[in-house]
Amino acid sequence: MGDRVRHLLSAADLSGEEISFLLDVAGRLKQRPQRLLEGRQLALLFEKPSLRTRVSFQVAMRHLGGETIYLAPQEVGLGEREAIKDVARVLGRYVDIVAVRTFGQVIVEEYAQHSTIPVINALTNEEHPCQALADLLTVKEKVGDLRGVPIAFVGDGNNVAASLVLTATSLGMDMRMASPKGYSLPEWLISEASARASRFGGALTIVNDPVQAVTGARCVYTDVWTSMGQERESERRRIDFAGYQLNTALLAHAAPGAFVMHDLPAHRGEEITDEAIESPASIVFDQAENRVWAQAAAVAFLLGVSGHVA
Numbered sequence: 001m002g003d004r005v006r007h008l009l010s011a012a013d014l015s016g017e018e019i020s021f022l023l024d025v026a027g028r029l030k031q032r033p034q035r036l037l038e039g040r041q042l043a044l045l046f047e048k049p050s051l052r053t054r055v056s057f058q059v060a061m062r063h064l065g066g067e068t069i070y071l072a073p074q075e076v077g078l079g080e081r082e083a084i085k086d087v088a089r090v091l092g093r094y095v096d097i098v099a100v101r102t103f104g105q106v107i108v109e110e111y112a113q114h115s116t117i118p119v120i121n122a123l124t125n126e127e128h129p130c131q132a133l134a135d136l137l138t139v140k141e142k143v144g145d146l147r148g149v150p151i152a153f154v155g156d157g158n159n160v161a162a163s164l165v166l167t168a169t170s171l172g173m174d175m176r177m178a179s180p181k182g183y184s185l186p187e188w189l190i191s192e193a194s195a196r197a198s199r200f201g202g203a204l205t206i207v208n209d210p211v212q213a214v215t216g217a218r219c220v221y222t223d224v225w226t227s228m229g230q231e232r233e234s235e236r237r238r239i240d241f242a243g244y245q246l247n248t249a250l251l252a253h254a255a256p257g258a259f260v261m262h263d264l265p266a267h268r269g270e271e272i273t274d275e276a277i278e279s280p281a282s283i284v285f286d287q288a289e290n291r292v293w294a295q296a297a298a299v300a301f302l303l304g305v306s307g308h309v310a
């Protein structure tokens with residue numbers, strides 16, 4: 001079931017050409033919102049808290065003339081109150097598209113296997129593709145052509161890093177990633193991103209030393225050391241990530257005026273300093289704003305109307 005339906009579960013589900021196309025559509029929708037989704041409904045099935053993802057999907061759908069239904073954590077009990085495949089089949093009878101925020105990637109994969117409507121990953125433990133699209137739309141607005149632009153991610157090889165690395169290499173960027181030993185990205189993802197970097201004229205460098213990753217970078221990105229669901233590891237992580245803070249000393253190695261990036265929520269004083277996040281080079285709130293347009297483009301694409309965007 002659902003074999004011919006397109007989903008966005010991983011950034012790797014999109015080809016490099018499709019990623020470039022989505023950024024273009026997102027930019028055009030931001031310039032001129034268009035009511036392409038009149039009468040269409042998006043369900044937001046969320047098993048973790050959210051500010052940006054929830055509100056930006058709701059606002060995006062409103063801009064496109066559609067509607068949203070929000071299902072909060074504890075309401076549906078995906079795989080607990082009811083089998084995942086049953087939830088997928090029921091929601092498909094009510095709405096046109098669903099964005100799922102949950103724990104394991106295997107959950108959205110199982111959900112999508114049984115879904116007759118497109119499924120968007122609104123964050124899993126392993127990926128956050130909507131975030132990466134918004135992030136690189138933001139960088140594109142600032143620098144123009146993304147090809148060859150050096151971007152460094154410093155910190156955990158988590159969901160945000162995974163989708164960023166896949167997306168940046170698909171756009172031919174010079175992607176550098178520095179994380180402590182034991183916190184790197186999965187092997188399959190490094191191979192996939194390396195292949196994309198070769199294909200699209202970019203580069204992928206994976207190191208442990210933050211200074212090496214950041215040297216000459218035009219964008220320096222970080223995310224929390226402890227993600228949702230990992231709270232019991234937070235003490236250990238604070239120790240393991242010491243030295244990986246995005247601060248003024250680290251930024252001194254980047255290109256002059258390098259953009260400071262964070263997906264938010266930030267733990268100020270841990271992975272990023274107040275000074276860095278409040279600096280004139282910080283684009284964190286532009287990233288948050290662009291979630292609306294990146295997701296509007298993704299929904300339009302999956303519902304087959306992105307070709308109508310003027």
Ligand code: CP
Pocket residue numbers: 049050051052053054123131263264265
């Ligand atoms: N960046 C992001 O996804 O934020 P929320 O967890 O608030 O949705």
Ligand code: NVA
Pocket residue numbers: 123125158159160223224226227228263264265
């Ligand atoms: N890595 C973070 C991102 C939050 C948007 C988490 O999963 O909690």
